[in-house]
Amino acid sequence: MTEQTAQSEPQPPQSATGGGAHDLPKDAAHRLEELEHGLFTSDLSVNEFLLVKEAGFHPLGFVMGSSIYHIGIQTRKWGESQELAKLTEAMYTARELAMNRMEEEAEELGADGVVGVRLDVNYYEWGNDSAEFIAFGTAVKAEDGTSYRNALGKPFTSDLSGQDFWTLMQTGHVPQALVMGTCVFHIAHRKLTQALGSMGQNVELPNFTQALYEARELAMTRMQDEAGRLNASGIVGVRLEEKSHQWGSHTIEFLALGTAVTKTSGEVTLPKPTTIISLDN
Amino acid sequence: MRGEPGSGAGATTGGGAASDLPEAAVRRLESTAFSSGLTVPDFAACLDMGLQPVALVQGFCVMQWGWYGPGSGYMRGMSPYSGGEQTPGAYSEIYRCPHGYVSNEHRMWGQNLEQPWVEGAWAQGYGAAYSRMLEEAGTHGAHGVIGVVDRVSNVADTGTTEFHFLGTAVTVEGGPPPAGGVPWSTYLAGQRLTKSIEAGFMPVAVVAALASVRVWAYCMTEYYMEGTMGWGVPGEPRLVEQVSKAHMAVRQLARKHVRQQLAGDELHGATIDVVTRELSQGDEVVDCTLRGNRVRRFKDFDQVVLPRPTVRLA
Numbered sequence: 260m261t262e263q264t265a266q267s268e269p270q271p272p273q274s275a276t277g278g279g280a281h282d283l284p285k286d287a288a289h290r291l292e293e294l295e296h297g298l299f300t301s302d303l304s305v306n307e308f309l310l311v312k313e314a315g316f317h318p319l320g321f322v323m324g325s326s327i328y329h330i331g332i333q334t335r336k337w338g339e340s341q342e343l344a345k346l347t348e349a350m351y352t353a354r355e356l357a358m359n360r361m362e363e364e365a366e367e368l369g370a371d372g373v374v375g376v377r378l379d380v381n382y383y384e385w386g387n388d389s390a391e392f393i394a395f396g397t398a399v400k401a402e403d404g405t406s407y408r409n410a411l412g413k414p415f416t417s418d419l420s421g422q423d424f425w426t427l428m429q430t431g432h433v434p435q436a437l438v439m440g441t442c443v444f445h446i447a448h449r450k451l452t453q454a455l456g457s458m459g460q461n462v463e464l465p466n467f468t469q470a471l472y473e474a475r476e477l478a479m480t481r482m483q484d485e486a487g488r489l490n491a492s493g494i495v496g497v498r499l500e501e502k503s504h505q506w507g508s509h510t511i512e513f514l515a516l517g518t519a520v521t522k523t524s525g526e527v528t529l530p531k532p533t534t535i536i537s538l539d540n
Numbered sequence: 541m542r543g544e545p546g547s548g549a550g551a552t553t554g555g556g557a558a559s560d561l562p563e564a565a566v567r568r569l570e571s572t573a574f575s576s577g578l579t580v581p582d583f584a585a586c587l588d589m590g591l592q593p594v595a596l597v598q599g600f601c602v603m604q605w606g607w608y609g610p611g612s613g614y615m616r617g618m619s620p621y622s623g624g625e626q627t628p629g630a631y632s633e634i635y636r637c638p639h640g641y642v643s644n645e646h647r648m649w650g651q652n653l654e655q656p657w658v659e660g661a662w663a664q665g666y667g668a669a670y671s672r673m674l675e676e677a678g679t680h681g682a683h684g685v686i687g688v689v690d691r692v693s694n695v696a697d698t699g700t701t702e703f704h705f706l707g708t709a710v711t712v713e714g715g716p717p718p719a720g721g722v723p724w725s726t727y728l729a730g731q732r733l734t735k736s737i738e739a740g741f742m743p744v745a746v747v748a749a750l751a752s753v754r755v756w757a758y759c760m761t762e763y764y765m766e767g768t769m770g771w772g773v774p775g776e777p778r779l780v781e782q783v784s785k786a787h788m789a790v791r792q793l794a795r796k797h798v799r800q801q802l803a804g805d806e807l808h809g810a811t812i813d814v815v816t817r818e819l820s821q822g823d824e825v826v827d828c829t830l831r832g833n834r835v836r837r838f839k840d841f842d843q844v845v846l847p848r849p850t851v852r853l854a
Contacts, residue, residue, distance in 0.1 A: 486575075
């Protein structure tokens with residue numbers, strides 16, 4: 260394999276107001292203030308709620324963050340596979356902004372963490388080349404007063420469901436953060452001479468293999484770098500997503516997502532699974 | 541190549557034998573933190589079993605399938621009318637028209653024929669991607685790869701096919717290095733893997749094969765597939781023998797190809813996917829992919845705990 264085309268790390272995000280924190284809308288602040296009086300909201304199912312409670316956490320409120328981001332243009336070479344660093348940066352920054360705002364809401368509630376985080380991208384007809392990045396989840400706090408904040412002193416975030424959160428705690432691991440890495444890659448078109456050269460043959464196309472390989476590896480490396488900054492011992496539930504968004508089929512975003520975890524104790528006593536026969540229909 | 545995917549017969553991207561991982565892959569794999577594509581329940585079961593995840597590993601291969609190219613050596617046997625030489629040992633059945641000469645358009649000849657060049661290309665792509673995944677696992681000193689997911693998809697609008705493998709490399713606490721230095725692999729993870737091991741079967745490798753049969757319809761098949769008895773006359777329900785036999789044959793061939801990879805071991809958790817691509821006038825291609833876990837018995841069954849009758853409240 261040859262050297263990759265670009266390795267630039269996405270830059271830390273700038274918030275919409277230019278500052279780093281407390282740029283929540285007025286309505287959000289008001290809603291969170293109401294939640295501080297004991298009422299909680301959450302998107303947890305009943306089973307998830309029970310298991311989050313069982314794990315020793317109490318839901319504080321449904322939190323979210325949003326960022327509408329203009330995704331710029333980057334020229335690409337028709338016959339060359341390359342990372343589109345500007346687009347990579349835009350996709351990363353926009354998600355980070357949404358995540359930061361969600362974390363700010365959790366901070367306002369004094370949460371230890373956010374479970375069930377989901378990251379969505381929406382496109383609207385009124386905004387060509389713009390997309391809304393949304394992050395939402397349920398802020399939780401440990402009932403025994405123990406702090407579960409991550410190595411950066413922020414509430415942990417995780418895309419784990421209530422059930423998975425409980426199971427993870429049973430393994431002696433705690434979530435640190437939802438970590439991600441992204442890479443927007445342009446896959447080269449084949450030149451006529453290349454197509455003619457391999458016409459009628461069953462052959463591997465090393466250029467395509469290399470481009471796709473490289474793009475996914477870059478996304479995963481960046482995700483792992485995020486976990487490294489948190490001194491995480493590992494990442495669970497890694498997903499690799501691929502989308503062309505609105506760029507055409509040859510430009511693809513590779514997104515790696517997972518929950519960084521750290522080990523808390525050496526001793527693990529997992530409950531033994533029980534085999535059952537369901538008497539339901 | 542139709543051997544075990546891990547045999548390394550698939551060509552590497554650089555044409556060499558090994559160490560052709562991208563620079564980003566090498567850098568990622570040097571990280572001390574583990575990554576895993578396992579769900580949390582699978583991760584928990586993995587730890588409980590004494591397996592330590594070390595890295596999410598992957599392998600890719602983009603293939604061009606050129607068997608339809610004009611003048612290609614892969615055209616052998618593409619048409620019974622061309623009189624091309626059949627691949628020795630490949631499945632082939634010939635059907636002859638019962639009507640005699642009717643017209644130049646009348647299809648007096650039909651044939652079901654296996655397409656080994658298609659199967660070979662699939663096995664090459666699958667094997668190359670698989671080898672690369674194992675190579676990544678090997679750089680970690682992994683004993684095995686669990687929760688393997690393989691995907692075969694088209695790359696953008698390039699008309700090419702990508703073979704994509706993902707899995708979680710694991711080490712066995714206190715375990716010896718894998719036999720021959722090649723990590724074992726399995727599609728299973730979590731409780732399914734636990735139960736398989738408790739039942740006395742250790743994973744050896746994931747195995748898969750594609751079988752492909754081309755149906756060149758003769759007149760009767762053409763009529764039946766149109767729902768007539770010929771010349772537009774509606775017909776009663778009948779067995780379409782040529783197509784039925786093609787479907788039977790493609791499944792049997794897939795099983796035969798996979799059996800050749802087992803080398804005396806057993807196949808568990810097999811899944812079979814059949815895709816039919818209609819061409820025209822009753823012609824079609826039937827592709828069958830068979831995947832499963834090659835396992836080896838290493839002990840007797842553990843005592844099975846009696847299941848508890850349960851009623852779900854949800």
